[in-house]
Amino acid sequence: MHLETVSLTHFRNYESQEISFCPGLNLLSGPNGHGKTNLLEAIHYACLAHSQRTRKDKELIQWNQTAFVLRVMGRIGGQEHAQSVEYTETGAKRVKVNGRESKRLSDLIGHFEVVSFSPEDLDLIRSGPQIRRRYLDILLCQFSLDYLDTLRHYNQALKQRNSLLKQMGAGSRDFGGDVLAAYDAPLVETGARITVMRRGALADLAPLAEACYRSISDGGEALSLSLSGCVSEAGDEAAIREDFQRKLMAMRVPEREAGLTLAGPHREDLAFFLSGKPVRDFGSQGQKRSVALSLKLASAELLEQKNHRPPILLLDDVFAELDEARRLRIGEMIRGKGQVFIANPRAADLPFQAEKIITLQRGRVVV
Ligand SMILES: Nc1ncnc2c1ncn2[C@@H]1O[C@H](COP(=O)(O)OP(=O)(O)O)[C@@H](O)[C@H]1O
Ligand SMILES: [Mg+2]
Secondary structure (H helix, E strand, O other), X not given: OEEEEEEEEEEOOEEEEEEEOOOOEEEEEOOOOOOHHHHHHHHHHHHHOOOOOOOOHHHHEOOOOOEEEEEEEEEEOOEEXXXXXXXXXXXXXXXXXXXXXXXXXXXXXXXXXXXXXXXXHHHHHHOOHHHHHHHHHHHHHOOOHHXXXXXXXXXXXXXXXXXXXXXXXXXXXXXXXXXXXHXXXXXXXXXXXXXXXXXXXXXXXXXXXXXXXXXXOOOOOOEEEEEEOOOOOOOOHXXXXXXXXXXXXXXXXXXXXXXXXXXXXXXXXEXXXXXXEEHHHHOOHHHHHHHHHHHHHHHHHHHHHHHOOOOEEEEEOOOOOOOHHHHHHHHHHHOOOOOEEEEOOOHHHOOOOOOEEXXXXXXXXXX
């Protein structure tokens, strides 16, 4: 699986460019502020339906323009594959996968698998739970379309339930009987499945992450991961459903007061521990960095195991701040594997040779 071209129209500082890649190691070079990260972002967005650095899609539109278009073309298992997305400032999206129109942006996911590495990965450890849930969701969606589908249904059910809760308000005005009950059912059904699938993915990811951490850190601590904030500690899906339903019943009053659904997978979090201590609270900067890097390395390995092909790797400015052991680990991972994109101002800084060098200047490829 690899990308052959990406074309960008009014995306960030790119006016209109088509760029071709080699199936191996591609280096994006050029001075700072000229479009290296923007190009990685374009690849990320076209493959995973979101940017790795902002949630505000509007920011991606070139200034003074009203829409951007991205199109990626490549090969998946020997077959040509193309997908494109047009995003307009009004929020309208047009998605095409192999020529077929699709209503959902998320239909872009699950074709070209991607794992990105950047100094901002540290946010996985130090920022709020939302960013960790998103990381886990994107990982799962890239090897399980069933998960993507279940998550979509869960989010739909959650939105409808929240909007009903808002309408009802905290007042005594009742809508006759327990109207919420009808809205609990789809939430509980899909929510329990999500928790089960997230736990399953974590069980696969944890040993990989532990091994990666061991090889890039000199400390003797063991890295462990767990899903926290779950509606149930039960392992079995039916039992989780029951616990979830019970929780919702017990929270009728506070939920109406808040106008929000207060329990469910949308409140779960991913927790990281080194020798049993939460990394977020007790980890040093270096430990946090290593945990974040281990997670990303492990994600790439997990995707390779699940999909039987290595994911596309996007490495943004990571070499400057990595020490020798970490550089070697990444070097090992990259060598002879799938397609890799590395953004680095200078080719000379890299511990290996790029097969294709793309030099960028003011949003254009220098030829
Ligand atoms: N929406 C936008 N429209 C036009 N230019 C943008 C937009 N967003 C960012 N830029 C420009 O993109 C440049 C940053 O590009 P970036 O890819 O982050 O640089 P680098 O090569 O250092 O990774 C900046 O000069 C910034 O002004
Ligand atoms: Mg950059």
